[in-house]
Amino acid sequence: MTFAARLTTSARLLTATLGLTLTAGLSVITAGTASADTGEGEQVMLKGATTASYYWDDASGRAGDTGLPASGKPMQKGLAASPSWPLMTEGYVLYKGRKAPFFVGDRGPGIPSNRGIMLDLDAKTFADLTGGEFNADTLGVDGNGGKGHIKVTYVITKWGKGVGKKNHPVPFETRAWSKKDRNPAEPVMLATSAKAEPRDENKSGKDEAEKATPKTDEVKTRNVASTSNTGEAGGIFSGFALGGLLIAAGGAYAGRHILRERLSVKRG
Template identity: 75%
Template sequence: MRFSLGPHKNRLAAVTLLGASILTSASVASALPASANSLYASPASASSAAALSTRDGLAPEVGSGATLLKGSTTASYFWDDASGRAGDTGLPASGKPMQKGMIASPSWPLFTEGYLLYKGKKAPFFVGDRGPGAPSSSGIMIDIDAKTFAELTGGTFNSSTLAVENNGGLGHIDVQYVVTKWGEGVGKKGYPVAFSTGAWGRKDLNPVAPPKAEPVEG
């Protein structure tokens, strides 16, 4: 899981949330509003989530299916390869190795797929980790892998420091997101919510309705 505060700055402060934020199934249910509890069921097993990938060690193929959800948010970046560098918090929660195209989400199911839009650039993604932690309470709802973040912002990824450089100092950007496939495990299938809500730990029985297709002018 990720608890970074953005581009590898003050990450240790966020890690202290680990003990308080990771809740048991029962405590997650009690932490959520009563209206939200009815939308969630018991967590699925970790083995069922791992079975979603058909290729060992690699991300699932990111499809270009119908739009299930679209919106916008502020995004930070990360690169967690279990090396312990730059406040790295360990391997991604999905069990997949850190790689280009992986994002962390505080509430969407793992292996959810879609794409990001930023200043005319498009980047496919799949949810492979949990986070941001504390920053998601301030509206930062996506952590983009550092290589993709570098491409989107015109920078370069420094594999030694795990930082994105030469992009004018950008550590956060405002992106549009489009979800084309929901993961089948636990998590909220709708607009992202803060990690602290515990929505990441419950199976959503009432996914958000896909947006209506815009009429074609003839």
């Protein structure tokens, strides 16, 4: 093989090695992003399912408005009411493949919580989840087929610091929202993607309450730090480190053959 041919072969080897390295790195990054979207491997405070309603209290007195939220925060998108969780608790809900964050800024629902309706989402979030539009005049949701209640999966990522039950929700009338919880739920590690199931609108209130019973098949852990970010960074570092070694090896191979070619030319 001539000197030029050997040089061309070595260049092709280096190009192929670099391409494989970049592909591996991109694969690691993509996998990390997918994991973050699905919630796999995420440590959370609580996970369960309930029926959610919606409201919008802006102290205008319209549509059954009961005044400003109990937390003192202005009514806004992402502000939800809970009958028992501590104020400023944070989390998200899942419904038919859609995910929406929330924080507990108010108390409620009241009597409906006796029937298993344990979460009152703000009207704008409810509209986004159900494919409708928030009506600023009526404070309701239009264009979602008349849905007023939906079955959601809830995931709590951070408990509020005040009074309230740090576990699966209970009806408002129990007054758990006014008591200090000294036995909070143990954190859970989400082993698989959390998926919400559509609610059957034909079921009775009794069936809704039964469906609202918390799921207890999660694997519980204590003091387990999330490793999603460190795992992703380590994977990327390892990928590029391996790529560097491969490129160095390829360079050494090319240099060795170039040297041999030059020596053979001189000897000739």
